[in-house]
Amino acid sequence: MKDRIDLLKSSFEEKLLSAGGKDDLEAIRIEYLGKKGHVASLMAGLRDAADKKTAGMLINIFKNEVEGAITKRQEELRQAELEAKIRSAKKYNPSLRFERELGSYHPITLATREVEEAFRTMGFTIEDYSEVVTDYECFESLNIPKHHPARDMQDTYYLDNGQLLKTQTSAAQNAIMKKYGAPLRAIFPGRCFRNESTDACHENTFFQMEGMMIDEDISISNLIYFMKTMLSEVFKRDIKVRLRPGFFPFVEPGFELDISCLICGGEGCPSCKGEGWLELCPCGMIHPNVLREGGIDTDKYTGFAFGLGLTRLAMMKYGIKDIRDFNSGDLKALSQFKSI
Numbered sequence: 001m002k003d004r005i006d007l008l009k010s011s012f013e014e015k016l017l018s019a020g021g022k023d024d025l026e027a028i029r030i031e032y033l034g035k036k037g038h039v040a041s042l043m044a045g046l047r048d049a050a051d052k053k054t055a056g057m058l059i060n061i062f063k064n065e066v067e068g069a070i071t072k073r074q075e076e077l078r079q080a081e082l083e084a085k086i087r088s089a090k091k092y093n094p095s096l097r098f099e100r101e102l103g104s105y106h107p108i109t110l111a112t113r114e115v116e117e118a119f120r121t122m123g124f125t126i127e128d129y130s131e132v133v134t135d136y137e138c139f140e141s142l143n144i145p146k147h148h149p150a151r152d153m154q155d156t157y158y159l160d161n162g163q164l165l166k167t168q169t170s171a172a173q174n175a176i177m178k179k180y181g182a183p184l185r186a187i188f189p190g191r192c193f194r195n196e197s198t199d200a201c202h203e204n205t206f207f208q209m210e211g212m213m214i215d216e217d218i219s220i221s222n223l224i225y226f227m228k229t230m231l232s233e234v235f236k237r238d239i240k241v242r243l244r245p246g247f248f249p250f251v252e253p254g255f256e257l258d259i260s261c262l263i264c265g266g267e268g269c270p271s272c273k274g275e276g277w278l279e280l281c282p283c284g285m286i287h288p289n290v291l292r293e294g295g296i297d298t299d300k301y302t303g304f305a306f307g308l309g310l311t312r313l314a315m316m317k318y319g320i321k322d323i324r325d326f327n328s329g330d331l332k333a334l335s336q337f338k339s340i
């Protein structure tokens, strides 16, 4: 038996070495381990053998060797195939850079940054505030109780839970007063939402920049000084401005600050609704009720507030005739602004 097995072993080793792929290996497996293979016929011959036990053991050892050698060769072939695949794959060159097209800043971003810079140099902090606010923040804390007619001017989108999309950046006044107390100098830009019929100078979604200064002896002169400084910093040239009385329940006295339309030079055009003037930055001395509601001692402190129309400011600064262009997503037009 041993001689027969040795013969089979050497022929098996030769065949295994010359196997070039999976199919060759499978043929060898069938030839040696298959139902009618060499191992099976060795087993069949056992019946007549005198030393059954020893011979059986030798066959089993041979069978295990064949199985092990086939598995090992399979793995070698798989590995060789994989390496050939990797070698033939296109090489990645990490030194090549990805080409990325950079965009440009939106004009509202640029205008916001300019106003922020002007106020930062005058000692104002810049605050951020949420777009979804409560009725208390947007109206009641600002001396606008329920059913006050001033609410009619500022209809907005209400959520099921009673919160609303803020109609004015003034909605942050109360929280900021409570956060810092007096004295206080802060500006807070934000997006506002109103149920509005749109035209060249009205959008349903637009930006404002609120400002507040609270300290001892703050008067209208301070208010006018800061407004003038901000406008000259942003426009970098003389702008014709007019101040007229305006009503807002949260300021007393209140003003409308208009600028002469820079699109038509004051002649009248759709951008200023034909008036030659554009309402840009209402303002006034903060109403004592609003200060008290924010926890400010009204015997000691007074303050002013303003609500700059940032989107309109950007229109004037960059000569954009129609406010609706800001949300048009026109990349060609936007690419003219400062690139990132």
Ligand code: FA5
Pocket: 167, 168, 169, 170, 194, 196, 201, 202, 203, 204, 206, 207, 208, 248, 251, 254, 279, 280, 281, 282, 283, 284, 305, 306, 307, 308, 309, 310, 311, 312, 323
């Ligand atoms: C207010 O929103 C007040 N909260 C402003 C204020 C703050 C007054 C502090 C006093 C003290 P008004 O509704 O007028 O006010 O809006 C302020 C500015 O936002 C306007 O002058 C205008 O420049 C801009 N604005 C208002 N509505 C729109 C709109 N629909 N589209 C574009 N800009 C708008």
